[in-house]
Amino acid sequence: xxxxxxxxxxxxxxxxxxxxxxxxxxxxxxxxxxxxxxxxxxxxxxxxxxxxxxxxxxxxxxxxxxxxxxxxxxxxxxxxxxxxxxxxxxxxxxxxxxxxxxxxxxxxxxxxxxxxxxxxxxxxxxxxxxxxxxxxxxxxxxxxxxxxxxxxxxxxxxxxxxxxxxxxxxxxxxxxxxxxxxxxxxxxxxxxxxxxxxxxxxxxxxxxxxxxxxxxxxxxxxxxxxxxxxxxxxxxxxxxxxxxxxxxxxxxxxxxxxxxxxxxxxxxxxxxxxxxxxxxxxxxxxxxxxxxxxxxxxxxxxxxxxxxxxxxxxxxxxxxxxxxxxxxxxxxxxxxxxxxxxxxxxxxxxxxxxxxxxxxxxxxxxxxxxxxxxxxxxxxxxxxxxxxxxxxxxxxxxxxxxxxxxxxxxxxxxxxxxxxxxxxxxxxxxxxxxxxxxxxxxxxxxxxxxxxxxxxxxxxxxxxxxxxxxxxxxxxxxxxxxxxxxxx
Numbered sequence: 263x264x265x266x267x268x269x270x271x272x273x274x275x276x277x278x279x280x281x282x283x284x285x286x287x288x289x290x291x292x293x294x295x296x297x298x299x300x301x302x303x304x305x306x307x308x309x310x311x312x313x314x315x316x317x318x319x320x321x322x323x324x325x326x327x328x329x330x331x332x333x334x335x336x337x338x339x340x341x342x343x344x345x346x347x348x349x350x351x352x353x354x355x356x357x358x359x360x361x362x363x364x365x366x367x368x369x370x371x372x373x374x375x376x377x378x379x380x381x382x383x384x385x386x387x388x389x390x391x392x393x394x395x396x397x398x399x400x401x402x403x404x405x406x407x408x409x410x411x412x413x414x415x416x417x418x419x420x421x422x423x424x425x426x427x428x429x430x431x432x433x434x435x436x437x438x439x440x441x442x443x444x445x446x447x448x449x450x451x452x453x454x455x456x457x458x459x460x461x462x463x464x465x466x467x468x469x470x471x472x473x474x475x476x477x478x479x480x481x482x483x484x485x486x487x488x489x490x491x492x493x494x495x496x497x498x499x500x501x502x503x504x505x506x507x508x509x510x511x512x513x514x515x516x517x518x519x520x521x522x523x524x525x526x527x528x529x530x531x532x533x534x535x536x537x538x539x540x541x542x543x544x545x546x547x548x549x550x551x552x553x554x555x556x557x558x559x560x561x562x563x564x565x566x567x568x569x570x571x572x573x574x575x576x577x578x579x580x581x582x583x584x585x586x587x588x589x590x591x592x593x594x595x596x597x598x599x600x601x602x603x604x605x606x607x608x609x610x611x612x613x614x615x616x617x618x619x620x621x622x623x624x625x626x627x628x629x630x631x632x633x634x635x636x637x638x639x640x641x642x643x644x645x646x647x648x649x650x651x652x653x654x655x656x657x658x659x660x661x662x663x664x665x666x667x668x669x670x671x672x673x674x675x676x677x678x679x680x681x682x683x684x685x686x687x688x689x690x691x692x693x694x695x696x697x698x699x700x701x702x703x704x705x706x707x708x709x710x711x712x713x714x715x716x717x718x719x720x721x722x723x724x725x726x727x728x729x730x731x732x733x734x735x736x737x738x739x740x741x742x743x744x745x746x747x748x749x750x
Contacts, residue, residue: 310685328383393471395520628679
């Protein structure tokens with residue numbers, strides 16, 4: 263299995279630290295608002311990785327954190343805590359905000375068929391561990407105390423190690439691009455970042471520490487919780503590409519400073535969801551929540567889209583490529599998923615023929631699917647392999663070829679393994695997955711059953727009228743020995 267390692271910018275053979283076991287940490291959401299399409303992509307990407315690693319026989323400890331404190335506005339060291347600001351505006355306790363949006367996040371993930379992680383730690387529940395982590399960095403000489411706050415000394419660290427190893431940036435470049443914000447005068451340099459912040463009187467969430475009544479910096483939680491649950495060295499750290507700098511760069515620096523060595527062997531990053539070429543995100547105000555996709559209640563949406571359509575839309579592209587949102591792209595994904603559903607439905611109805619010859623393409627299908635996944639989780643290629651096998655399924659269904667029992671069993675097994683177990687697609691053996699689609703299908707079936715009875719009664723006028731009007735609406739109708747089939 264090859265994984266693209268952001269740290270080396272190479273595809274590398276995956277070798278776990280401990281044979282048969284994988285430790286994986288993925289940055290989860292900051293829970294102060296509803297999840298949007300940009301949140302769905304890393305969740306689905308690393309869900310597929312989690313599923314595939316388990317398919318390969320690994321025992322996986324999958325840690326996905328919940329950020330509920332310390333993430334300030336603009337991802338900076340000054341400004342208001344995102345959760346606390348939401349709590350102040352809505353006159354709620356911060357943990358009420360956290361619980362409300364976390365419940366909704368879990369609900370959306372369940373609809374997308376994203377498996378829950380094995381551990382889901384909260385930043386606010388690990389304050390003591392974060393304080394101890396800061397002490398280790400201070401003891402190593404890579405941090406300093408300033409007016410009750412603690413800052414990481416980037417320049418001093420860079421003199422010994424390499425700050426910028428993940429993002430490829432150098433200190434001068436970072437310094438030039440660092441915005442000057444109010445309050446940074448307590449830092450020695452603008453490129454330094456907060457490990458602990460002294461809380462202002464109006465700050466809602468704060469804890470006692472050796473330095474001040476305050477709260478941890480945003481980057482610190484992942485270094486702390488990753489090593490707490492996965493050890494001082496673990497296999498995979500994942501997240502969105504937008505986290506490479508500064509978040510993950512700071513994580514590496516903190517961990518090396520505190521422990522004396524890097525912790526992560528493979529850094530994996532999914533690319534962005536964009537709208538008109540611009541990253542989708544809450545800070546930019548151009549996001550569409552997952553609930554809005556499911557209900558269609560957004561000005562950029564023509565209609566609702568099912569959770570499985572969203573999942574398929576994301577999996578159609580390689581996780582390291584950009585995916586640009588549009589209604590046309592979602593409609594294409596919906597049609598592709600419908601074809602997979604129809605094929606899966608047909609697969610369930612196939613009958614084996616004892617004397618049928620072996621089908622060579624079926625003998626190689628499992629290997630081709632495995633090769634696609636082993637090539638850095640190439641879900642796009644895997645889906646293409648499934649569509650290629652659909653040609654065989656349709657040919658057998660239409661009576662153009664026969665299939666023996668061994669090949670039919672293998673075909674069913676491959677589709678179950680790769681389409682359902684690994685890609686996580688909830689395929690329906692009735693051809694579609696949404697309640698609306700089921701009702702729609704039922705209505706068309708009803709019309710075609712009326713047409714079938716009309717034909718049996720030799721009421722050709724009614725039969726032709728139903729066929730012609732459905733054809734004019736874009737339906738393709740095929741009469742079969744057992745009745746009829748239709749598609750759009």
